[in-house]
Amino acid sequence: MTLKVDSELCVGCGLCVGSYAGAFEFDEEGKAKVVGDLDETTAEEAIASCPAGAISK
Template identity: 50%
Template sequence: MKLEVDRERCVGAGMCVLTAPGVFEQDEEDGRVRLLDPEPAEIGDAVQLCPAAAITANA
């Protein structure tokens, strides 16, 4: 699975970081998502839990 994040769309809710902390982190300056691992083995419900739909997953 390949992940992409849209930092402009991100609202900084942090659900992705709580769900998959090894895959995502929040930028200390603006609170927006940063992708640490674009091809993780597991992300749980991070895509579905993102309130801004800023994360996309492609097979």
């Protein structure tokens, strides 16, 4: 599953980048960006774990 990050909501905490390194990286503004896919279960975890609610399907 390919997720989306709303850069307006992302606070750059790094949780998704640290936890799902193949799927998220920081962009040049220190916000997360999507760089890979996650399986369904892991994607749901990533969505639920973002403190800013910035990750969505």
